[in-house]
Amino acid sequence: MKVKYFAWLRQKxxxxxEDVTLPDDVRxxxxxxxxxxxxxxxxxxxxxxAKIFGAAVDxxxxxxxxxxxxxxxxxxxxxFTGG
Amino acid sequence: xxxxxxxxxxxxxxxxxxxxxxxxxxxxxVSFVGLVRxxxxxxxxxxxxxxxxxxxxxxxxxEKALADIEAEAQQRWPLDATLIVHRYGRLEPGExxxxxxxxxxxxxxAFDACRFLIDWLKTKAPFWKLEETPVGDKWVEAxxxxxxxxxxxxKK
Numbered sequence: 001m002k003v004k005y006f007a008w009l010r011q012k013x014x015x016x017x018e019d020v021t022l023p024d025d026v027r028x029x030x031x032x033x034x035x036x037x038x039x040x041x042x043x044x045x046x047x048x049x050a051k052i053f054g055a056a057v058d059x060x061x062x063x064x065x066x067x068x069x070x071x072x073x074x075x076x077x078x079x080f081t082g083g
Numbered sequence: 084x085x086x087x088x089x090x091x092x093x094x095x096x097x098x099x100x101x102x103x104x105x106x107x108x109x110x111x112x113v114s115f116v117g118l119v120r121x122x123x124x125x126x127x128x129x130x131x132x133x134x135x136x137x138x139x140x141x142x143x144x145x146e147k148a149l150a151d152i153e154a155e156a157q158q159r160w161p162l163d164a165t166l167i168v169h170r171y172g173r174l175e176p177g178e179x180x181x182x183x184x185x186x187x188x189x190x191x192x193a194f195d196a197c198r199f200l201i202d203w204l205k206t207k208a209p210f211w212k213l214e215e216t217p218v219g220d221k222w223v224e225a226x227x228x229x230x231x232x233x234x235x236x237x238k239k
Binding site for chain 1: 117138139140141143144147169180181201204205206207208209210211212213222223224225226229
């Protein structure tokens with residue numbers, strides 16, 4: 001599965017996107033956050049920020065309890081600040 | 084019914100002309116133009132000078148989000164034409180960031196739809212702003228005011 005990071009999540013993790021192979025017990029977005037947090041100290045720091053961030057599964061914005069079963073791509077990003 | 088994402092600047096007059104040409108039933112065009120400010124007020128007290136900002140987006144997904152927002156406006160109001168142009172990349176204070184145009188036979192729909200589009204665009208389309216300030220680069224945080232403005236348009 002592909003994981004994408006935007007804005008300060010990309011800066012903190014140091015990667016724009018990466019491929020991950022997930023164990024069977026990683027079934028939701030929150031599980032994925034916990035799993036990725038163990039990937040490197042930079043990931044741990046990015047995801048341990050008190051700051052709020054959002055997620056999208058296959059380009060649809062979701063809540064953290066959403067399933068990632070069969071997902072091709074999960075993205076993490078800060079709240080949008082366009083306009 | 085057009086959405087454009089581009090690095091380059093836009094000409095407001097030319098865009099209005101292009102939007103309305105050939106549609107004489109249009110009686111009103113409302114425009115919103117967002118500019119880069121040279122000062123960022125955070126939480127009402129902390130002020131930083133802004134030397135430039137860089138707008139990041141999510142290619143493909145940002146365009147889709149803008150098109151969805153535009154389609155929602157089309158559903159809610161009798162609009163003859165709409166245009167959203169959003170720039171990305173590095174911009175300096177005074178530069179134009181975003182243009183929203185709405186056109187309708189009468190002004191009410193154009194005014195309301197324009198306000199709706201900019202309010203929703205700010206919170207529902209994937210863009211992120213990185214500001215260059217004298218004390219270093221800072222990611223712009225989401226504003227409660229913007230969320231409240233977008234929330235006003237949620238259907239009860």
